[in-house]
Amino acid sequence: MRTNSMPRITVSLTLQVCLCASLVGLAACGKGKEAQKEPAKEPAKEAQKEAQKEAQKEAKMVQEPAKEAAKDQVEVFSWWTGAGEQEGLDAMIADFKAKNPTIEFINAAVSGGAGTNAKAILANRLQAGNPPDSYQRHAGLELADDIKAGKVEDLTKLFEAQGWKDKLPKGLLDAITIDGKIYSVPVNIHRANLIWFVPKTLKALGIAGPPKTWKEFLTQAQAIKAKGKTALAIGPTWTQKHLLETVLLGELGPDKYTGLWTGKTDWKSAEVTAALDTFNKVLAASDIKSSAADWQPAADRVIDGAAVYTVMGDWLDGYLGRAKKLTFKTDYDVAASPGSSGVYDFLSDSFTLPIGAKHRAAAEKWLTECGSVQGQDLFNPQKGSIPARTDADKAKYQNYLATALKDWQDPATKIVGSLTHGVVANNAFGSEIDTALGIFVQKRDPAAFGAAIAKAYADTK
Ligand code: GAL
Numbered sequence: 001m002r003t004n005s006m007p008r009i010t011v012s013l014t015l016q017v018c019l020c021a022s023l024v025g026l027a028a029c030g031k032g033k034e035a036q037k038e039p040a041k042e043p044a045k046e047a048q049k050e051a052q053k054e055a056q057k058e059a060k061m062v063q064e065p066a067k068e069a070a071k072d073q074v075e076v077f078s079w080w081t082g083a084g085e086q087e088g089l090d091a092m093i094a095d096f097k098a099k100n101p102t103i104e105f106i107n108a109a110v111s112g113g114a115g116t117n118a119k120a121i122l123a124n125r126l127q128a129g130n131p132p133d134s135y136q137r138h139a140g141l142e143l144a145d146d147i148k149a150g151k152v153e154d155l156t157k158l159f160e161a162q163g164w165k166d167k168l169p170k171g172l173l174d175a176i177t178i179d180g181k182i183y184s185v186p187v188n189i190h191r192a193n194l195i196w197f198v199p200k201t202l203k204a205l206g207i208a209g210p211p212k213t214w215k216e217f218l219t220q221a222q223a224i225k226a227k228g229k230t231a232l233a234i235g236p237t238w239t240q241k242h243l244l245e246t247v248l249l250g251e252l253g254p255d256k257y258t259g260l261w262t263g264k265t266d267w268k269s270a271e272v273t274a275a276l277d278t279f280n281k282v283l284a285a286s287d288i289k290s291s292a293a294d295w296q297p298a299a300d301r302v303i304d305g306a307a308v309y310t311v312m313g314d315w316l317d318g319y320l321g322r323a324k325k326l327t328f329k330t331d332y333d334v335a336a337s338p339g340s341s342g343v344y345d346f347l348s349d350s351f352t353l354p355i356g357a358k359h360r361a362a363a364e365k366w367l368t369e370c371g372s373v374q375g376q377d378l379f380n381p382q383k384g385s386i387p388a389r390t391d392a393d394k395a396k397y398q399n400y401l402a403t404a405l406k407d408w409q410d411p412a413t414k415i416v417g418s419l420t421h422g423v424v425a426n427n428a429f430g431s432e433i434d435t436a437l438g439i440f441v442q443k444r445d446p447a448a449f450g451a452a453i454a455k456a457y458a459d460t461k
Contacts, residue, residue, distance in 0.1 A: 073104035074362035076351070077125075077132035079118035080383075081111040083296055084319025088383030092187075095378050096369040103362045108132050113294045114238040114420060126151055131354035133363040138422025139175040139186055139348040145427045146352065147178050153353040154181040158364060164371050167389045171415065172348055175423065184350035185371045188385035191404055192313045192418045193246045193337040193345035196320075199330070201305050205229070210309070210335040214250050214278050217309075217338050221285035224308050232286040233307035235298040238420055240288070241437055243311050244279055245419040250339025251275035254414040261417070261424035263461075267454035268447075276446035288441070303332065311337050313347070313421070317400045318384030328399035343414045344407060347421035348388055432456030 080089040086109075093105055110118035115136065122135055131151075137143045146152045159165050159182050165173065168186065176184045195210055202209065205227055211217035221231035234240060249257045252265065252275055259265030265272065287307060292298035299316055301307040303326070310316075317334070320326045336343065351370045357363050369375040376387040377396050386397060386405045397405050407413050417423030425433065436452035 072102050072359070072362060073106055074134065074359050074366050075106040075108050075132040076366055077108045077110070077118070077122060077135035079110055079112055079115035079136065081109045082113065082294065082319075083323040084315060084384065087322055088318060088379045088385075091378040091382050092369060092375050095375055096366060099369065100362070100365050103365065113235070113296075114242075116236070116238055126354065129356060131356050133357045133359045134351045134353060134366050137184055137350055137352050138418075139172060139184065139350050140417055140423030141426040142422030142430075143176060143184055143350065143352070144178060147183050151352075151354055152183050153355055153357075154183060155185065155353060155367065156180075156182045158185075158367060158371075162368060162371055164389075167391055169388075169390060172388060175348065175417075176350060184352045185367045186348045186350040186388035187370045187376060188349050188380050188383060188388055189408060190313050190315060190347050190349070190385045190418075190421070191344055191408075192242060192347060192421060193249055193340040193343060194312065194314055194316070194334050195246075195337045196299065196302060196310050196312060196316055196332060196334050197308060198302060198305065199333050201229075201302075201308055205308065207308075210333075211338045212341070214247060214282060214338045218278075218281055218285065220308075221282075225285070229305075230285075230287045230301070230307040231309060232282065233292060233298040233301040233310045234283075234286040234288050235292045235295050237434060237437065239291075239295055239298060239312070240283070240441065241434065242313070242420045243282065243286075244437065245345065246311050246337040246340065247279040247282055248272075248275050249343065249345055249416065250337055251278055253339075254343045254416050258416050258424075261419070263457070267450045267457065269450075273447050273450050276440075276449050280440075280444055280446055283441070313418075314400065314404060315384045318382055321384070321399065322382050334400060342412065343416060345416050345418050346408075347418040347423050349385075350388075426460060428460040429456055432460060 078089060080086055089107070089109065093107065097103075097105055110121050112118060118136075122132075125131055137146060137152075143152075164185075165182075172186055172189070173182070176182055176186060197210055205224060207220055207223070211220055217231070224231040234243065248260065252260070252271065256265045256271070260267065260272070287301070292301065295310075295312050295316070296319055298307075298310050299312065299319060302310050303320070303324070314334075317328075320332045321328055326332050335341075351367055353360070353363050353367060371389075373387075373389060373392050376389055377393050380387050380392075381396050381398075381401060384401070386401060386408055394405060419425050419430070419433070422430075433453055433456060436449055436456060439452065440446075440449040
């Protein structure tokens, strides 16, 4: 039994003994007058014996769930249930099962893009001391919150045993390390700053190519509107936040964008207000009033030709290229989001070993799968991401993914971290931005939006 689950067990055992003692007491009372007639039986001692017996029974019951917990299984928590996401996870699960035939795999995935639903459910489980055996967390400040709160185990020994330390880019290793200890196993690298389109749609509208700046996007948007189409398909709040980060990146450039998360760029400055104003105009050119339920249906509008563009991370390549079996370059195409060519707005999905996991050894086996070349090379081509490991099999990454791999490894590429997907903002700051964004979408006041975020940054630092 893990030491960190001890206090919980001890508490419940103590509670149970007390409860038993009082129940025995009640039972003794229930005997009522009879008990009063037989004072010679030393009721106090009898009750004590009964309480001891009950306590022994209860202690056995407490051990039994522990035996149950020792059964060979592993519960893995993620949000990869949707088309394009599930396929990747399934590929890795199949390999895990083949390598670990005696471990029952429990897929505890909760639906909803970017984990908006999953994260809320996970928070409740962690709060209740009922963690899954491993859960998905983005590398970066999102994970750092869990580390600081003592929710996840130090995995340094596993990294050393598996020889992973020199198989990951240093920047990524830094995003999962605190005080020299490593806390999660990254399975991939995703790129957030991408704009997706259908070449035939652009051709039919007389548009030469995807916009290189947001200003150009807004010009195109007018012509698109005149032809009765929507310039940009969008989904729920998190996709709007995803759009916000790409507009900020495109308008401010990588250094000032990074400064937004380090305190160097003032959210109330004229240039940030101007960028937020552009965001406002971009939103106005979108279908926000009738926005799609999630990122896949937003992309469907582009594929159907009702909308021209959607801004989304490269999990869209998994959805369009694998789940929908469309052909890259013919049926769909992609470019860096306006103003962000040469920049990789990255995020990384990683898996943890929560403190109190019931199947620790099996969880380590799952993490071993996640960190392996084979696991990553099965998962990522399906998922639309490139491997976190630097020694994966390049031949497995074709079409869009071949360019992603090349760009990621190009020393000239500037790398920045994603806001929406956990790299640059801690959870408190992230959720304050959600609130401010909700108000902005209603009121459309860029200066007030910037001021609200500036305050949130100061409050949550
Ligand atoms: C991100 C996650 C991606 C993908 C996306 C859409 O947060 O890192 O792997 O799942 O959400 O659901």
